[in-house]
Amino acid sequence: MKILERVMERLNHVEFGNGLQMFYNLGEMGLVLIQPADIIILEGILILHDSQVRDLLNMKIFVDEDSDVRLTRRIQRFVVESGRNIENVIDQYSKFVKPGFEDFVLPTKKYADIIIPDGGDNNVAIDLIVQSIRTKLGQHDLCKIHPNLCIMFSTFQIKGMHTLIRDVNATKHDFVFYSDRLNRLVVEHGLGHLPFTEKQVITPTGSVYSGVVFCSRLCGVSVIRSGESMENALRACCKGIKIGKILVHGHGTKGRQLIYEKLPSDIASRHVLLLDPVLATGNSAVKVISLLLKKGVPESNIIFLNLVAAPQGINAVCERFPMIKLVTSEIDASLNENSHVIPGLGEFADRYFATDD
Numbered sequence: 001m002k003i004l005e006r007v008m009e010r011l012n013h014v015e016f017g018n019g020l021q022m023f024y025n026l027g028e029m030g031l032v033l034i035q036p037a038d039i040i041i042l043e044g045i046l047i048l049h050d051s052q053v054r055d056l057l058n059m060k061i062f063v064d065e066d067s068d069v070r071l072t073r074r075i076q077r078f079v080v081e082s083g084r085n086i087e088n089v090i091d092q093y094s095k096f097v098k099p100g101f102e103d104f105v106l107p108t109k110k111y112a113d114i115i116i117p118d119g120g121d122n123n124v125a126i127d128l129i130v131q132s133i134r135t136k137l138g139q140h141d142l143c144k145i146h147p148n149l150c151i152m153f154s155t156f157q158i159k160g161m162h163t164l165i166r167d168v169n170a171t172k173h174d175f176v177f178y179s180d181r182l183n184r185l186v187v188e189h190g191l192g193h194l195p196f197t198e199k200q201v202i203t204p205t206g207s208v209y210s211g212v213v214f215c216s217r218l219c220g221v222s223v224i225r226s227g228e229s230m231e232n233a234l235r236a237c238c239k240g241i242k243i244g245k246i247l248v249h250g251h252g253t254k255g256r257q258l259i260y261e262k263l264p265s266d267i268a269s270r271h272v273l274l275l276d277p278v279l280a281t282g283n284s285a286v287k288v289i290s291l292l293l294k295k296g297v298p299e300s301n302i303i304f305l306n307l308v309a310a311p312q313g314i315n316a317v318c319e320r321f322p323m324i325k326l327v328t329s330e331i332d333a334s335l336n337e338n339s340h341v342i343p344g345l346g347e348f349a350d351r352y353f354a355t356d357d
């Protein structure tokens with residue numbers, strides 16, 4: 001199990017695009033070369049036993065099989081194919097294999113995301129798993145490891161708007177206009193992650209329409225200053241929404257410090273749409289989300305809305321807060337030596353509020 005943990009840890013810290021090759025001494029199997037791969041399948045009867053290994057798995061599957069089938073398979077393997085004595089095989093099964101299964105393997109079933117009855121013959125379950133893996137493979141690399149990260153589907157309109165706001169020669173008017181358009185799309189997308197309840201209404205034709213009702217206990221929180229640029233988009237989508245504000249500031253050894261906060265007094269009972277168009281190192285976001293949690297907001301009630309995110313910030317936020325939802329419009333390549341997003345769009349607030357002259 002220790003070897004497995006070490007393999008998993010190293011695989012988990014592979015830098016994107018670099019891949020990883022390593023040799024491990026796995027007992028009788030000798031040295032095994034593990035090549036970089038999008039999907040790594042770990043298989044074994046005790047694979048879900050250790051919590052540290054479980055935490056590293058993106059999908060946990062328990063393949064269930066009837067106890068009669070398990071016994072029949074042993075008889076087939078050891079008696080029919082290997083010519084061992086049947087009494088001996090049944091004795092070993094009832095004294096060691098069955099109790100071992102019940103004591104150590106069966107209790108790990110509760111950790112599985114998916115339980116497949118009927119083992120390898122269950123084609124419906126296998127198709128669903130294959131479909132889910134195909135979907136993951138089509139996603140951005142970061143989405144494969146952070147289920148709480150959501151990237152807006154890109155269109156040429158969205159790409160065009162990003163091109164305009166990222167252009168150093170964009171006019172102030174264009175920067176504000178296209179940032180507003182993108183903000184509105186991100187807000188609409190983020191609202192789609194809120195819970196809803198079903199509702200039927202009667203249409204003017206006298207027919208029944210089966211629909212949903214929006215979640216109403218909402219509020220926004222903008223991170224001063226850039227986040228304030230997203231407030232209009234939020235107000236345009238959510239009539240009369242309360243919007244709190246948080247200011248964090250500072251760099252260096254002390255990191256980001258909380259300077260100011262004004263939040264709705266009942267924020268703990270609301271879903272929070274956190275507004276900040278730029279996610280760089282993630283230091284500000286971590287500080288702000290920690291404050292919201294301290295105020296009693298459940299992590300799963302926070303949706304972080306963002307225009308441009310660096311992988312470093314995404315990793316910092318998604319790993320620390322696996323229950324929040326991070327919705328972004330584009331993921332950029334990296335950070336430069338000044339911790340600015342690259343290619344990025346410069347100082348967002350200065351460009352949006354025209355304070356960069």
Ligand SMILES: O=P(O)(O)OC[C@H]1O[C@H](OP(=O)(O)OP(=O)(O)O)[C@H](O)[C@@H]1O
Pocket residue numbers: 223224225226227256276277278279280281282283284285313339347348349350
């Ligand atoms: O992920 P981080 O490394 O913490 O950086 C991201 C923060 O930086 C930007 O704000 P900035 O501090 O420039 O303030 P401003 O909005 O007033 O310009 C941005 O709006 C985030 O709040």
